[in-house]
Amino acid sequence: MVSSLQLLSSGSKKFDDAKLYRIVVGTLQYLCITRPDISFAVSKISQFMQCPLLAHWKVVKRLLRYLQGTKEHGILIHPSTDYRLYGFADADWAADLEDRRSVTGYCVFLGPNLITWCCRKQTTISRSSTEAEFRSLAAYEGELVWLTNLLAE
Template sequence: MSDLLGRLGMIDCKPLATPAAVTKAVTLSDELFDNPTQYRRVVGALQYLTITRPDLSYAVNRLCQFMHAPTVDHWSLVKRVLRYIKGTIHYGLRLTPSSSTTIHAFSDSDWAGCPIDRKSTSGFAVYLGSNLISWLSKKQRTIARSSTEAEYKALADVSAEVTWVVSLLRELGLHSGQPATLWCDNLGATYLCANPVFHARTKHVEIDYHFVRDKVASGDFVVNYVSTADQLADILTKPLPAPRFATLRDKLNVVLHQPLA
């Protein structure tokens, strides 16, 4: 982080409380950035940083969507992320011993959140006991026709990830045998997991439907509803106000590490 700030002459920049602004939408302006190679190099470095900084995942994923033709506005968004990094340079992902080996995951989606193509952004956070072990912020490939569909696509993504985590733990002989719990803040999506009736309005999500529902029917997963206020994956799908962002960042176990003397 220090090296990245130093290369861009931002060691003494003013820090910010969040990596993405709530009020400013990402638009495609006409003025292209004069050094696209620098943009790609910096965003590429930020991608590596998200390996231990899940709080940066949404902002960096958004920047990656403009690699082909970055504009001056996009470069200003990069500098905003760097100003946030300046203020959280001693933060990192905390891993602690946990008495529990149960898997629980939070899944969320920002329906039609992109103002350019109206595609939704999926996000999930997977915990093993009290430790965050996997997370994702990613734009969905297709346009969702309803918030339920967008949420269900995100639920299918986290289902695939949890299936892989369970498989890995079984190979290591560490799986508890208990079903994983998936938390979703959309009642329509949670009902769809258990409803054997396939309605015409959900026919276009049939593959995701069968994948998730088979996992629920076999007892591998339990899908529960969680209120939006308690949805930890919210930080991975949209820009948030500073107080809400800081609260969710703490719950992702991204905390201040005191530098060694």
């Protein structure tokens, strides 16, 4: 998905087959389990399940074309003796133009292997980019603590 594209709930014609839109997007949500590279795009198009527009359907079709061309991509688990946890976290302050909520994203690696990731809207509206980053880091840290305890057991 083009990262600069702003999807809104108005601005283009209504998509005629809302049921088809929901079926395709629902299927893409399951595909995110093994394809974290599409998580951001799927979370964006999932926000318009109630009343999809033609602009939203164009994004879905673009995502399907991307998947067609990258069938060999997915999560690969490599054998490793490195059991250290690594991670990255980020936030996009006031990313959604309609509700001004920020987006949190993080991923955690066990050695070279990706084991968990997240991309979702924050539950509250942040007043600054620093606050949005702090909330993202707090969510990431909570995941890291849980994984550390799980591995210790």
